[in-house]
Amino acid sequence: MKAPPFTDAEFAFLKDFVGRNSAIHLDAKAMEVIAIHLGPVIREAGSVPQLIRNLRAEADPGLCRRVIESLAVHETTFFRDVRPFSLLRSRVLPDLISRRTTARALVIWCGACSSGQEPYSIAMLIRESFPHLLGWDLRILATDLSERVLARAREGAYTQLEVNRGLPAPYLLKFFRREGTVWRLAPEVRRMVEFRPLNLMAAWPHRRPIDIVFMRNVMIYFDIETRKCLLERLDRAMAPDGYLFLGEAETALTLHASFQKTGDERVSCFQRNSREGGKA
Amino acid sequence: MIFGLFKPDSGKSKILVVDDSTTIQMILKRDLAGLGYEAVSALDGPQALKAAKSAKPALILLDITMPGMSGLEVLKRLKKDPETSPIPVIMCTSEQTGSDVETAFGAGAVGYLIKPYARDRLKKKIEEVCGGGEAKP
Numbered sequence: 208m209k210a211p212p213f214t215d216a217e218f219a220f221l222k223d224f225v226g227r228n229s230a231i232h233l234d235a236k237a238m239e240v241i242a243i244h245l246g247p248v249i250r251e252a253g254s255v256p257q258l259i260r261n262l263r264a265e266a267d268p269g270l271c272r273r274v275i276e277s278l279a280v281h282e283t284t285f286f287r288d289v290r291p292f293s294l295l296r297s298r299v300l301p302d303l304i305s306r307r308t309t310a311r312a313l314v315i316w317c318g319a320c321s322s323g324q325e326p327y328s329i330a331m332l333i334r335e336s337f338p339h340l341l342g343w344d345l346r347i348l349a350t351d352l353s354e355r356v357l358a359r360a361r362e363g364a365y366t367q368l369e370v371n372r373g374l375p376a377p378y379l380l381k382f383f384r385r386e387g388t389v390w391r392l393a394p395e396v397r398r399m400v401e402f403r404p405l406n407l408m409a410a411w412p413h414r415r416p417i418d419i420v421f422m423r424n425v426m427i428y429f430d431i432e433t434r435k436c437l438l439e440r441l442d443r444a445m446a447p448d449g450y451l452f453l454g455e456a457e458t459a460l461t462l463h464a465s466f467q468k469t470g471d472e473r474v475s476c477f478q479r480n481s482r483e484g485g486k487a
Numbered sequence: 488m489i490f491g492l493f494k495p496d497s498g499k500s501k502i503l504v505v506d507d508s509t510t511i512q513m514i515l516k517r518d519l520a521g522l523g524y525e526a527v528s529a530l531d532g533p534q535a536l537k538a539a540k541s542a543k544p545a546l547i548l549l550d551i552t553m554p555g556m557s558g559l560e561v562l563k564r565l566k567k568d569p570e571t572s573p574i575p576v577i578m579c580t581s582e583q584t585g586s587d588v589e590t591a592f593g594a595g596a597v598g599y600l601i602k603p604y605a606r607d608r609l610k611k612k613i614e615e616v617c618g619g620g621e622a623k624p
Contacts, residue, residue, distance in 0.1 A: 234509065454528075455527070
């Protein structure tokens with residue numbers, strides 16, 4: 208039998224390092240797959256022990272980023288899974304709009320926005336179905352760990368393959384312009400979204416309670432303690448009647464009593480208990 | 488109403504990944520995305536049986552060694568259900584354990600992958616199993 212690619216101590220360090228810097232949970236079952244994906248950074252360092260020494264020394268700030276990016280997922284599409292966006296349009300936004308008629312303010316947060324398709328889908332949906340919200344104090348904040356994908360998101364330029372995946376043709380015609388080989392999103396949609404780098408384990412930038420959180424296909428990669436901690440923090444950061452969208456496979460991961468399943472059975476959407484009522 | 492224009496999900500480029508390791512899920516999702524496929528995750532047998540029906544994947548990558556319902560048991564149940572039996576299943580295993588692989592083929596698996604799989608091996612296996620069929624990105 209082949210020797211494992213990391214000693215117990217090396218793997219324990221990597222697990223802790225990656226967990227602290229990205230909240231991504233590394234489990235021992237995946238050790239060999241992890242070694243393959245870290246291959247380029249291991250070769251660059253010369254060996255696994257040297258990579259560990261370099262990470263411990265914290266002398267190269269880019270090294271941490273390269274390690275995380277070797278493992279993180281940035282898969283996303285426009286209107287991914289469709290149903291959450293249908294629910295957003297048919298129920299979540301109408302409900303919150305009716306509760307916020309006095310405050311005329313809404314905060315929406317996409318917690319792992321990758322190359323921007325999710326927050327831009329929300330922005331396009333609002334322009335199309337709730338244009339009066341453009342006169343409100345509307346904030347769509349989109350964060351991700353990776354500066355590289357955020358730079359792409361800010362560009363708002365997508366390949367033919369990317370716009371073919373999930374984007375309805377009328378949206379493409381209405382909100383995008385062809386520029387050579389890419390499709391560029393209209394500036395008025397790009398301006399609606401504020402992109403920022405954020406490690407979910409660090410302090411969050413929100414000053415106001417968040418009304419809608421999209422944190423889909425994120426917690427599935429965290430261990431149970433990290434999930435609990437994130438849900439606790441969401442509970443504190445969200446409006447009392449705020450809505451939380453998780454990924455399809457994440458229903459069973461909601462271990463917090465404050466969030467109640469709502470809407471379509473097939474959508475992982477949860478509303479906080481309205482104990483404190485609306486804030487309008 | 489523009490939302491009426493969404494086409495129903497055809498599932499053409501979806502691959503269901505069944506593995507209790509969230510790290511393997513994450514890395515496979517990333518690799519499959521790079522190959523032009525969309526990965527749907529299931530962390531255990533019951534989730535897998537449910538997702539095979541709801542997501543209608545073109546292919547299933549199924550780990551043999553899982554706590555609770557084993558990969559082989561999931562495979563048998565998938566093949567027993569007329570709704571899920573046509574979906575090709577590739578078994579994933581950390582070592583080539585002859586008898587498990589034999590049992591899996593006997594139960595209807597179309598191929599197997601030995602972990603750790605690099606992206607090119609994954610691509611080759613998917614293409615080998617699906618050929619010009621539905622799992623083309």
